[in-house]
Amino acid sequence: MGKKYIGFAGTYTRQTSKGIYRFVLDTEKAELTNVEVAAKVGSPTYLAISEENRYLYSVAQQEKSGGVATFSVDSETGELNFLNAEVQEGAPPCHLDVFQNDLVTGNYHEGTVELYKTNNDGINPVSFVYKHEGTGPHVRQEKSHVHYTGFTPDKKFVVVADLGTDEVVTYKVDLAALERVNTLKVRAGSGPRHLSFHPNGKVAYLLTELSSEVVVLDYNAEEGSFTEKQYIRAIPEDFTETNDASAIHISSDGRFVYTGNRGHNSIAVFSVDTNSGELTFVEHTPSGGEWPRDFVLDPSESFLIASNQNTGNLVLFARDQQTGKLTKLNSEVSVPEVVCVKFLK
Numbered sequence: 161m162g163k164k165y166i167g168f169a170g171t172y173t174r175q176t177s178k179g180i181y182r183f184v185l186d187t188e189k190a191e192l193t194n195v196e197v198a199a200k201v202g203s204p205t206y207l208a209i210s211e212e213n214r215y216l217y218s219v220a221q222q223e224k225s226g227g228v229a230t231f232s233v234d235s236e237t238g239e240l241n242f243l244n245a246e247v248q249e250g251a252p253p254c255h256l257d258v259f260q261n262d263l264v265t266g267n268y269h270e271g272t273v274e275l276y277k278t279n280n281d282g283i284n285p286v287s288f289v290y291k292h293e294g295t296g297p298h299v300r301q302e303k304s305h306v307h308y309t310g311f312t313p314d315k316k317f318v319v320v321a322d323l324g325t326d327e328v329v330t331y332k333v334d335l336a337a338l339e340r341v342n343t344l345k346v347r348a349g350s351g352p353r354h355l356s357f358h359p360n361g362k363v364a365y366l367l368t369e370l371s372s373e374v375v376v377l378d379y380n381a382e383e384g385s386f387t388e389k390q391y392i393r394a395i396p397e398d399f400t401e402t403n404d405a406s407a408i409h410i411s412s413d414g415r416f417v418y419t420g421n422r423g424h425n426s427i428a429v430f431s432v433d434t435n436s437g438e439l440t441f442v443e444h445t446p447s448g449g450e451w452p453r454d455f456v457l458d459p460s461e462s463f464l465i466a467s468n469q470n471t472g473n474l475v476l477f478a479r480d481q482q483t484g485k486l487t488k489l490n491s492e493v494s495v496p497e498v499v500c501v502k503f504l505k
């Protein structure tokens with residue numbers, strides 16, 4: 161029997177969006193339904209849900225300040241109850257991740273990584289800020305642009321992708337501070353944006369926004385360090401228009417990697433070599449709208465939902481778990497200025 165899964169969509173609130181939206185995926189009907197505003201908050205672009213679905217954390221903007229808003233979650237109904245928000249003067253972050261009482265954010269505009277401590281009532285004021293320095297050869301690399309902050313699978317380190325400096329930086333969380341422990345420099349001008357670990361914890365996949373490539377990295381979990389082993393294009397050789405690669409996700413069986421292409425407006429599918437972790441290109445599937453900023457696999461991993469920012473639509477695809485291929489289904493819903501999508505676990 162099919163299941164119903166509750167998902168959330170983060171958005172910009174520059175035009176008509178009201179904040180965080182909730183929706184339901186009905187797997188029996190293969191349909192997205194019940195879209196509604198779950199919480200009114202300023203530009204909650206990126207979302208993170210705690211391990212046990214107890215809390216949802218979002219990027220938040222309040223006038224000229226940015227930070228994090230926190231909500232408790234009713235995991236049966238998906239109701240969000242606002243707890244608190246912590247903001248500082250300046251642009252909001254663009255990415256966040258949470259593990260237990262540690263929450264990290266990455267700020268594209270400020271070139272910073274922030275550490276917050278969470279509690280049962282929400283979040284404490286920011287406890288540590290690390291500013292990245294550096295530049296790159298591309299016109300968008302005039303300074304650091306931190307774009308991704310995520311915990312390693314064993315939660316020992318935090319990994320940061322810096323689009324401005326072409327670096328992947330590893331930090332250790334040391335009580336209320338971040339200690340920089342390793343830096344990998346990738347190809348100049350590539351613009352690292354997002355990263356996803358293979359479930360084996362030994363390989364990671366880095367997506368570069370400016371060069372639209374996936375960089376396959378060997379990961380040393382003892383040291384928190386990376387080494388490059390493969391670069392593979394995420395867009396066709398003959399696509400000459402601008403493409404800003406967006407998100408990267410891997411299936412939980414570790415067999416398929418998916419990336420988003422803003423410009424080519426597609427999702428790229430790659431298969432993973434079981435031994436080396438290296439990738440082989442499988443196919444491109446049109447994302448069903450313009451500017452696929454992110455996408456998500458549903459909890460059954462039989463579906464993928466693309467979030468197209470410029471057309472404001474979530475589009476449902478069936479996912480073949482044997483081939484990794486995607487088939488667009490006849491189901492989509494409107495979510496204005498949509499950025500990211502997450503399911504309750």
Ligand SMILES: O=C1O[C@H](COP(=O)(O)O)[C@@H](O)[C@H](O)[C@H]1O
Binds near residue numbers: 268
């Ligand atoms: O991918 C992108 O991200 C940056 C950072 O996001 P923001 O919400 O902090 O502005 C964004 O500025 C850029 O337009 C976009 O392509």
